[in-house]
Amino acid sequence: MKHIKTLTKATLKESAVKGGCGECQTSCQSACKTSCTVANQACENK
Amino acid sequence: MIHKFTQDDTRIVLDVNSGAVHVIDKIVYDILDGYKEKTVEEIIEQFGDKYKKEQLVEAIYEIKTLENEGLLFTEDTYVNHPAFKNRQPVVKALCLHIAHDCNLLCKYCFASQGDFKGQRSLMSEEVGKKALDFLIENSGSRRNLEVDFFGGEPLMNFDVVKKLVAYGRSREKESKKRFRFTITTNGVLLNDENMQYINENMDNVVLSIDGRKEVNDNMRYTVNGSGTYDIIVPKFLKMAKIRNGKSYFVRGTFTKENLDFSKDVLHLADLGFDNTSVEPVVTEDCYDYAIKEEDLETIFNQYEVLTNEYIKRQKEGNGFTFFHFMLDLDQGPCVVKRLSGCGAGSEYLAITPEGDIYPCHQFVGDEDFLMGNVTEGSIKKCTQVDFSNAHVYNKEKCNNCWAKFYCSGGCHANAYNFNHDIHKPYELGCEMEKKRIECSLVIQAKLMNQ
Numbered sequence: 026m027k028h029i030k031t032l033t034k035a036t037l038k039e040s041a042v043k044g045g046c047g048e049c050q051t052s053c054q055s056a057c058k059t060s061c062t063v064a065n066q067a068c069e070n071k
Numbered sequence: 072m073i074h075k076f077t078q079d080d081t082r083i084v085l086d087v088n089s090g091a092v093h094v095i096d097k098i099v100y101d102i103l104d105g106y107k108e109k110t111v112e113e114i115i116e117q118f119g120d121k122y123k124k125e126q127l128v129e130a131i132y133e134i135k136t137l138e139n140e141g142l143l144f145t146e147d148t149y150v151n152h153p154a155f156k157n158r159q160p161v162v163k164a165l166c167l168h169i170a171h172d173c174n175l176l177c178k179y180c181f182a183s184q185g186d187f188k189g190q191r192s193l194m195s196e197e198v199g200k201k202a203l204d205f206l207i208e209n210s211g212s213r214r215n216l217e218v219d220f221f222g223g224e225p226l227m228n229f230d231v232v233k234k235l236v237a238y239g240r241s242r243e244k245e246s247k248k249r250f251r252f253t254i255t256t257n258g259v260l261l262n263d264e265n266m267q268y269i270n271e272n273m274d275n276v277v278l279s280i281d282g283r284k285e286v287n288d289n290m291r292y293t294v295n296g297s298g299t300y301d302i303i304v305p306k307f308l309k310m311a312k313i314r315n316g317k318s319y320f321v322r323g324t325f326t327k328e329n330l331d332f333s334k335d336v337l338h339l340a341d342l343g344f345d346n347t348s349v350e351p352v353v354t355e356d357c358y359d360y361a362i363k364e365e366d367l368e369t370i371f372n373q374y375e376v377l378t379n380e381y382i383k384r385q386k387e388g389n390g391f392t393f394f395h396f397m398l399d400l401d402q403g404p405c406v407v408k409r410l411s412g413c414g415a416g417s418e419y420l421a422i423t424p425e426g427d428i429y430p431c432h433q434f435v436g437d438e439d440f441l442m443g444n445v446t447e448g449s450i451k452k453c454t455q456v457d458f459s460n461a462h463v464y465n466k467e468k469c470n471n472c473w474a475k476f477y478c479s480g481g482c483h484a485n486a487y488n489f490n491h492d493i494h495k496p497y498e499l500g501c502e503m504e505k506k507r508i509e510c511s512l513v514i515q516a517k518l519m520n521q
Contacts, residue, residue, distance in 0.1 A: 028130045030094045033400035035141055037090030044405025045154025048215050051164040051419040063479035065397040066404045
């Protein structure tokens with residue numbers, strides 16, 4: 026494409042297929058204790 | 072729903088529901104305004120003065136291609152996802168308040184200088200073991216369990232930390248669980264012996280420091296008023312070195328008194344720390360150091376300064392990790408996790424030295440949120456369900472927000488402390504989070520060919 030470069034495809038949609046195992050880390054166990062960020066956690070199921 | 076924005080010379084559109092991210096040129100950026108409400112002819116007419124017709128047709132064709140591929144203007148179809156709809160609240164992580172006591176008197180401490188507005192106390196081995204038993208028993212089929220030794224200052228009760236690590240390990244095999252231990256420390260009591268133990272036994276180490284000496288010492292000082300920077304930096308550097316690739320973070324807080332916090336993040340990187348997290352202070356408006364709405368523009372600018380330096384250093388080969396810019400677009404959490412949020416009050420609980428259970432470390436001491444005691448073995452299910460249901464679909468402001476799958480509804484404690492309702496997010500926090508996400512996407516875009 027000339028006008029659009031796709032950085033990432035439908036990762037959320039794809040994650041819904043096998044998501045929800047719940048084995049991942051909780052946000053505040055890492056380096057955040059006062060401002061919630063979930064999207065920077067890693068998936069345990071990949 | 073889409074979200075488009077420009078930062079410096081980079082234009083990005085995020086397709087919120089699919090998670091697709093695209094870097095776009097000025098034509099597409101302009102066309103996307105009201106795109107769904109217009110016909111092709113109307114778009115060509117509207118922008119005919121600005122762009123050539125063939126350019127517009129080409130750009131519209133590309134947009135339509137992405138739409139057909141499910142990468143733009145997709146619908147939110149997750150609300151009825153079985154794994155989300157039928158999720159059972161199980162406890163998988165504890166913040167273990169091993170010490171409600173501290174050897175520092177940090178000015179901004181949400182733990183009220185370590186005692187969480189109660190008596191100074193240390194967790195006993197017996198209560199700690201009950202907490203780990205409680206975690207195992209309430210974790211259902213989850214295998215990975217997390218325990219953060221927190222305080223106050225956990226090193227003030229380090230013998231109990233060691234006993235609990237040993238106890239947790241001793242129960243792993245028969246319970247078919249795996250414990251991941253983290254310790255959060257201000258560093259004052261670190262020595263060669265406990266550093267070696269921490270390195271061998273902790274999956275993650277969080278080291279508290281705010282950045283530049285004058286900034287750190289302005290907030291983080293000992294009981295006799297002297298700053299901690301000179302005490303902790305050599306120890307933290309040593310700790311970081313012996314981690315040798317294992318996870319650790321230096322973690323700080325910025326306040327209104329150091330709104331130029333990008334310098335603190337970069338200072339920590341310059342000291343040699345690879346993994347950094349510096350978060351905005353969350354406190355009542357009455358304090359001089361509280362962040363206010365009027366500070367947002369400065370803060371946004373600082374995140375942009377940090378973004379540019381972050382990219383520059385990555386390109387030069389001396390990059391570092393900034394926790395809030397860590398956004399792995401391909402390996403991130405699944406949408407079910409993103410909908411469920413941080414897990415406080417449902418999957419993640421805080422335990423006081425006396426064994427009292429609270430939704431998270433920030434609720435400790437607020438009797439309205441007392442959920443039980445580990446010695447009793449059960450918790451107030453209604454509170455657990457309330458927190459579990461406080462997800463993005465049940466928060467009016469989050470429902471229509473483009474960032475909902477990144478922040479997952481924000482911090483419950485911040486929402487409650489500012490708006491007295493866990494369903495009403497803390498607005499300044501939202502604005503800063505949105506800016507951080509945009510910066511993270513810009514970083515991804517600018518490093519995409521690296």
